[in-house]
Amino acid sequence: MTAGGDHPGREALTALDAALAQRPHKDHSSLSQATTCLCAFRDNLIAAGRDGRPSPDMMRLNAIISVVLAGHFPLGAVPWDELVLARGWLADLVADADG
Amino acid sequence: MALWDLANSDCILVMGSNMAENHPVGFRFVVEAQRRGATVIHVDPRFTRTSALADLYAPIRAGSDIAFLGGIIRHILENDLWFRDFALAYTNIAHIIADGYAGPDEADGLFSGFDRESGSYSHDTWQYAGKTVPSPVSEHRVKMQESSKDGDFESMSEGPPPTDPTLQHPNCVYQILRRHYARYTPEMVERVTGCPRETFLKVADALARNSGRERTGAICYAVGWTHHSVGVQIIRAASIVQGLLGNVGRPGGGIMALRGHVSIQGSTDIPTLYNMLPTYLPQPNVFHDHATLADYLNVETPATGWWANMPKYVVSLLKAWYGEAATAANDWCYPFLPKLTGDLSQEPMTLAMASGVMRGQFVLGQNPLVGAVNADFVERGLGKLEWLVVRDFAMTETANFWQKGRLIARGELRPEEIETEVFFLPAAMPGEKDGSVTNTSRLVQWHDKVCEAPGDSRSDLWFIYHLGKRLKQLYADSAETRDGPIQALTWDYPEHGAQREPEAEAVLREINGYRVATGEQVPSYKELKDDGSTACGGWMYCGIYPKAGHNVARSRVPDGPDGPGSHLGWAFAWPSNRRTLYNRASADPEGRPWSQAKRMIWWDEASERWTGLDVPDFVETKRPDYRPDWSQRPHGMDALGGDDPFIMEADGKSQLFVPSGLKDGPLPTHYEPIESPVDNPLYRRQINPTAQIWEQDGNRLNPHGDPRFPYVFTTYRLTELHCGGVPTRVMPHTAELQPEAFVEVSPELAEELGIRHLGWTVLSSLRGEIEVKAMVTERLRPLRIDGRIVHQVGMPWVFGREGYARGAVANVLLAITGDANTSIHTTKAVTCGLRPGRIATGARR
Numbered sequence: 001m002t003a004g005g006d007h008p009g010r011e012a013l014t015a016l017d018a019a020l021a022q023r024p025h026k027d028h029s030s031l032s033q034a035t036t037c038l039c040a041f042r043d044n045l046i047a048a049g050r051d052g053r054p055s056p057d058m059m060r061l062n063a064i065i066s067v068v069l070a071g072h073f074p075l076g077a078v079p080w081d082e083l084v085l086a087r088g089w090l091a092d093l094v095a096d097a098d099g
Numbered sequence: 100m101a102l103w104d105l106a107n108s109d110c111i112l113v114m115g116s117n118m119a120e121n122h123p124v125g126f127r128f129v130v131e132a133q134r135r136g137a138t139v140i141h142v143d144p145r146f147t148r149t150s151a152l153a154d155l156y157a158p159i160r161a162g163s164d165i166a167f168l169g170g171i172i173r174h175i176l177e178n179d180l181w182f183r184d185f186a187l188a189y190t191n192i193a194h195i196i197a198d199g200y201a202g203p204d205e206a207d208g209l210f211s212g213f214d215r216e217s218g219s220y221s222h223d224t225w226q227y228a229g230k231t232v233p234s235p236v237s238e239h240r241v242k243m244q245e246s247s248k249d250g251d252f253e254s255m256s257e258g259p260p261p262t263d264p265t266l267q268h269p270n271c272v273y274q275i276l277r278r279h280y281a282r283y284t285p286e287m288v289e290r291v292t293g294c295p296r297e298t299f300l301k302v303a304d305a306l307a308r309n310s311g312r313e314r315t316g317a318i319c320y321a322v323g324w325t326h327h328s329v330g331v332q333i334i335r336a337a338s339i340v341q342g343l344l345g346n347v348g349r350p351g352g353g354i355m356a357l358r359g360h361v362s363i364q365g366s367t368d369i370p371t372l373y374n375m376l377p378t379y380l381p382q383p384n385v386f387h388d389h390a391t392l393a394d395y396l397n398v399e400t401p402a403t404g405w406w407a408n409m410p411k412y413v414v415s416l417l418k419a420w421y422g423e424a425a426t427a428a429n430d431w432c433y434p435f436l437p438k439l440t441g442d443l444s445q446e447p448m449t450l451a452m453a454s455g456v457m458r459g460q461f462v463l464g465q466n467p468l469v470g471a472v473n474a475d476f477v478e479r480g481l482g483k484l485e486w487l488v489v490r491d492f493a494m495t496e497t498a499n500f501w502q503k504g505r506l507i508a509r510g511e512l513r514p515e516e517i518e519t520e521v522f523f524l525p526a527a528m529p530g531e532k533d534g535s536v537t538n539t540s541r542l543v544q545w546h547d548k549v550c551e552a553p554g555d556s557r558s559d560l561w562f563i564y565h566l567g568k569r570l571k572q573l574y575a576d577s578a579e580t581r582d583g584p585i586q587a588l589t590w591d592y593p594e595h596g597a598q599r600e601p602e603a604e605a606v607l608r609e610i611n612g613y614r615v616a617t618g619e620q621v622p623s624y625k626e627l628k629d630d631g632s633t634a635c636g637g638w639m640y641c642g643i644y645p646k647a648g649h650n651v652a653r654s655r656v657p658d659g660p661d662g663p664g665s666h667l668g669w670a671f672a673w674p675s676n677r678r679t680l681y682n683r684a685s686a687d688p689e690g691r692p693w694s695q696a697k698r699m700i701w702w703d704e705a706s707e708r709w710t711g712l713d714v715p716d717f718v719e720t721k722r723p724d725y726r727p728d729w730s731q732r733p734h735g736m737d738a739l740g741g742d743d744p745f746i747m748e749a750d751g752k753s754q755l756f757v758p759s760g761l762k763d764g765p766l767p768t769h770y771e772p773i774e775s776p777v778d779n780p781l782y783r784r785q786i787n788p789t790a791q792i793w794e795q796d797g798n799r800l801n802p803h804g805d806p807r808f809p810y811v812f813t814t815y816r817l818t819e820l821h822c823g824g825v826p827t828r829v830m831p832h833t834a835e836l837q838p839e840a841f842v843e844v845s846p847e848l849a850e851e852l853g854i855r856h857l858g859w860t861v862l863s864s865l866r867g868e869i870e871v872k873a874m875v876t877e878r879l880r881p882l883r884i885d886g887r888i889v890h891q892v893g894m895p896w897v898f899g900r901e902g903y904a905r906g907a908v909a910n911v912l913l914a915i916t917g918d919a920n921t922s923i924h925t926t927k928a929v930t931c932g933l934r935p936g937r938i939a940t941g942a943r944r
Binding site for chain 2: 039040043067072082
């Protein structure tokens with residue numbers, strides 16, 4: 001799994017879309033890729049914040065990571081509806097970050 | 100059961116454990132039972148010192164335990180060897196299951212309710228007809244999204260589950276069991292396990308012959324059962340055997356879960372687990388109806404049985420944690436509890452470490468680069484952390500991974516490329532600190548400090564306490580809602596000495612519980628309230644410190660030779676200092692001992708109380724002839740009769756068939772290990788369809804039938820070297836007893852491959868390669884499985900590169916996978932390749 005691109009947020013969106021397209025089958029590799037990209041995105045935002053640049057809502061990003069992890073490692077059924085919601089939040093965050 | 104109660108057994112089956120070598124203190128009670136005439140049986144892939152001391156040894160293929168135990172269940176049922184009076188009265192053998200139920204015998208290795216698209220089961224068709232049964236294990240309820248929403252659990256208060264005492268109904272549990280295990284014939288057992296039919300029958304006969312009114316048998320297991328993709332179901336199979344034979348709640352009867360190392364029972368009770376609050380209360384889950392305390396209690400509290408008391412335990416726990424900040428108006432600070440989203444157990448979190456989710460890790464009392472599976476994957480993950488804190492009393496492979504790791508030695512990583520900041524902190528040893536140890540029998544024993552730890556070494560309690568104080572200081576002025584839990588947490592234990600060591604007994608007093616108004620200790624969990632007037636850190640431990648100055652765990656008064664033998668004066672066993680759980684089952688439905696030889700508790704008509712040799716696990720004054728008045732919709736214990744011993748179950752009956760709580764079926768079913776050289780002879784379904792598999796780069800599974808990995812590989816411990824190895828590998832006197840790593844290979848396989856005794860070999864899987872010297876030994880035998888010879892090899896997993904006794908890390912070969920119910924990894928049955936020789940220079944560990 002890699003998040004080697006310049007836009008890990010967008011890569012996470014792509015991976016999440018791939019996972020959602022597999023519904024109702026759990027797609028380990030797409031979710032793993034989404035997790036890796038989300039964390040790289042988080043690292044970028046943290047770095048931006050430490051450089052004094054405005055940083056989008058980190059609590060929201062951590063919530064997204066939590067939901068994606070819940071889909072990746074579910075306790076019961078995969079929370080697909082919440083993953084769709086998280087995908088929407090992520091799209092907003094990526095837009096903010098690009099903005 | 101108490102460890103010493105093993106001496107009262109007439110037959111002891113040790114399976115999934117090398118008890119003589121790995122639990123030598125407890126094994127003396129097995130030896131004592133044998134001296135009194137008991138038959139001791141060892142079933143294991145390897146002939147060990149436990150086998151040598153047993154009366155009967157049965158070899159099996161690693162990973163075939165359910166086939167063996169299923170064969171025993173069939174043998175008991177088809178030969179009518181079960182303890183009918185016990186099982187009919189105390190188990191759900193006569194219960195009728197919902198109409199839609201179908202077993203794997205009918206559905207190609209799957210139970211009814213399987214959703215092929217999501218790969219998971221619905222429990223609807225596993226229920227008692229017309230009922231929704233809550234799992235007694237809160238961890239299961241939380242994982243399964245069971246729910247009492249819409250009053251489902253209330254169905255248990257409307258009347259007893261439907262039964263057919265004649266056992267003729269096609270969907271009664273008895274008939275389902277017979278159908279389910281019909282194919283587990285002695286011939287099939289031999290075909291799957293490799294155990295000769297005659298040997299298997301001797302085992303089954305010995306167990307059955309030593310059960311009934313006058314005799315009892317025990318089963319002892321360890322991680323040889325749990326570390327499989329079907330680990331929970333192996334233990335379930337044992338519980339069916341014991342339920343049928345009447346070996347539960349009785350002297351010398353039971354299932355002994357031999358814990359893997361010191362106080363792992365305690366760390367389950369007052370858990371370091373992510374999915375339970377202390378003493379088995381469910382951790383709230385964000386995806387469940389757990390938004391408020393009322394919601395949480397409404398959906399999680401079973402209507403009937405002892406667990407109906409759950410609200411008292413939850414509110415008392417919140418009062419213990421959040422003190423004055425917890426009020427009725429703020430739901431006793433319930434919103435502060437973290438809510439689960441997904442599986443945060445070790446295996447997923449190891450994967451998450453590699454993904455970059457986890458940025459830091461505390462490692463206390465573990466050495467994951469030796470003890471965790473897929474050691475190379477773990478090492479790569481550690482290298483992605485920002486920080487790592489390791490506390491131990493000697494250098495571990497985990498702490499110096501960045502300098503001496505396998506990947507460093509192989510040139511795959513370089514220290515200067517690893518950004519992880521590692522803090523290695525010296526830890527105090529057991530004799531250098533006060534505290535408690537909870538052993539396998541739920542026995543909590545207090546120990547006192549005998550000397551000061553040298554230098555900067557500190558106890559774990561010191562470290563956690565002072566870390567907590569610093570965190571509270573850091574967040575003291577925060578206005579963020581998310582920091583509220585840290586601010587509100589009660590964290591005020593008395594300190595003493597130059598090191599400001601927190602008082603360990605003060606923690607124990609809080610775990611026991613106290614009355615909020617007076618600070619007086621609560622003597623029993625029966626006095627806990629859900630109105631905020633009591634605080635209790637772990638309800639099952641209530642009674643361990645029942646009054647000021649009285650630490651019951653410190654007590655060391657054994658019974659004399661003519662005493663009752665329950666040793667109630669020796670330390671404290673939760674709950675209520677009770678030694679045998681469900682001991683109401685030691686008396687017949689009328690309250691009389693099943694026999695004088697096997698008496699434990701009984702109903703005393705004169706005093707109108709339960710009495711006997713142990714603390715009764717029942718309402719002390721509930722008459723045996725009490726029956727619920729169903730017209731009144733009884734709740735809690737009122738819904739259980741005076742002849743319902745299993746009080747944590749919603750109907751008081753032992754569950755031979757499990758309607759709720761298990762992800763992989765209501766009955767144990769043989770599936771092949773995730774990696775196996777054998778096609779499943781019982782079903783077309785090869786592996787547990789709900790096993791947790793996370794294949795990715797660095798964590799690939801050996802394909803089924805891959806000729807590169809034709810052998811069964813199993814791992815185990817040694818008497819001389821303990822678990823992750825550091826405590827004993829650094830000690831010359833233990834290290835010299837097992838000076839280096841080895842792999843056990845049968846003479847037949849050695850000859851076939853050209854391996855010499857003490858010659859080098861290379862073991863391989865898709866996770867990695869290791870080199871290790873061969874121990875050519877008859878302890879491992881080739882087995883004939885399904886018409887062909889299958890070889891097994893075994894290796895101790897306790898070695899590493901630190902200390903005096905060194906060698907390859909066996910767990911390099913293992914994959915990160917999980918049991919469906921617990922996410923516990925598989926260490927006991929995978930596949931491997933084996934060849935003589937060494938790894939090319941430069942690629943060695």
